[in-house]
Amino acid sequence: MVNNVFEIMKRKKKKKQQHPLVAPGGIYKVLGVSVWPCQHGNAVCRQVLALCLYPQLLEHSNFPADVGQRALRMLEACDGGSVGSYTPSSGMLYCRQRISEFIRRRDGVPSSPGDVFLPAGSQKALTNVLKLLCKGVEGHPPAGVLTPRPCPHTLPALLDEAEVTLAPYQLSEQRGWAVDLEELRRAVKAARRHCEPRAIYISNPGNPTGHVQDRESIEEVIRFAAAERLVLLVDEVYQNSVLGHGSEFISYKKVLLKMNRELVDTVELFSIHSLSGAYTGECGLRAGYIETFNMDPKMKYYLDVILCGDISTPVTGQLALDLMLNPPTPGDASYDTHMQETLHIQTTLCHNAQRGHELLNDLPGMSCQPAMGGIYLYPRLDLPSGFIKHAESLGIEADVLYCQRLLEEEGVLAGAGQDNGTVDSHHLR
Ligand SMILES: Cc1ncc(COP(=O)(O)O)c(C=O)c1O
Secondary structure, three states, rough: HHHHHHHHHHHHHHHHHOOOHHHOOOOOOOOOOOOOOOOOOOOOHHHHHHHHHHHOHHHHHHOOOHHHHHHHHHHHOOOHHOOOOOOOOOHHHHHHHHHHHHHHHEEEEOHHHHHHEOOHHHHHHHHHHHHHHHHOOOOOEEEEEEEOOOOOOOOOHHHHHHOOOOEEEEOOOOOOOOHHHHHHHHHHHHHOOOOOEEEEEEEEEOOOOOOOOOOHHHHHHHHHHHHHHOEEEEEEEOOEEEEOOOOOOOOOOHHHOOOOHHHHHHOOOOEEEEEEOOOOOHHHHOOEEEEEEOOOOHHHHHHHOOOHHEEEEEEOHHHHHHHHHHOOOOOOHHHHHHHEEEEEEEEHHHHHHHHHHHHHHHHHOEOOOOOOOOOOOOOOOOOOOHHHHHHHHHOHHHHHHHHHHHHHHHHHOOOEEHHHOOOEEEEEE
């Protein structure tokens, strides 16, 4: 499929056809709200990493003073003063401390470095957590995880790899893809007929929906998880991609810690963040973190061993994560440049989301909820019955056929809602 896509893209490029969504000289003006294709990495992050990788540059570069100081501090924290050394499997203590500092600053709640684990990317970490949480017990039904519909397109395969049953709960499209409490109750009851639900997965801000939960909705989910004895797996990788319109990112941990004592003492929470989903968008450097809360101490040992199963998460990724979460502050020489860069990304993201939303709603047969955050829009396709029947006759889903045609005829690459677990309606990502 991937090869097919690239073949089609190459053919389209050769034809030099110009379409309003196709940028001059390329195909990449797509329906995404992301700013990544035009980014060359966050300047401060790249400068500090350059110095860490080649410390000889410290004497010759004309990078801002705080960049050099930061690189020196980081090198001191590396074994042997080098980014080429292994780190503990759960991450460098320095980075775990810095992540805890970020969480304390963000939420105004306690955070301990011992509860923070740094895997090489959040997806792999989630698979490992699922394997641990959902280990089968002989004679018991298979373990299940309540999963939103639509969900991130990578999630079904990930659950499959962990041998966990996917128990879907439908998000409410009419309410801008909000989480619906009654639907959660229905979903857990339905799931218990064929599996043993152990956890609920939440993507907030939502991939692919762009929904951002408010405090009330988060409280509802926490109470529901407590009542049903489910572990909360909360993917918050798009937390700094909130697009305004009165929406605000609030972490599950912050909300939980303001709730009643019984909940604070009992609800098990895994919060996930990553280098990949934020403004930094440095996915290739591979690092993320999971913060655990109320985790069974016996599980911690196993987490330490398997969560970061690659012996050592790339050191450059760990350092980049610290730089993303703890950027320059007022008074640092690189502060202004960093703020300009961040503002530019924020503005571009909001502008793209707005433009994409208007454009999609202007197209016949499409309707799109506004995105409050994240990097996707998820429009609904109202396809003619003849087209749906034609897809059926070819043995493929209508939204998949639509995406193929869109690519072949217009050079526009979009994901089919199918991949996000959507059934009974057609969507694009
Ligand atoms: C919902 C969600 N979680 C996590 C990630 C990042 O995964 P990783 O940290 O493995 O790159 C993404 C991808 O960008 C995502 O969309």
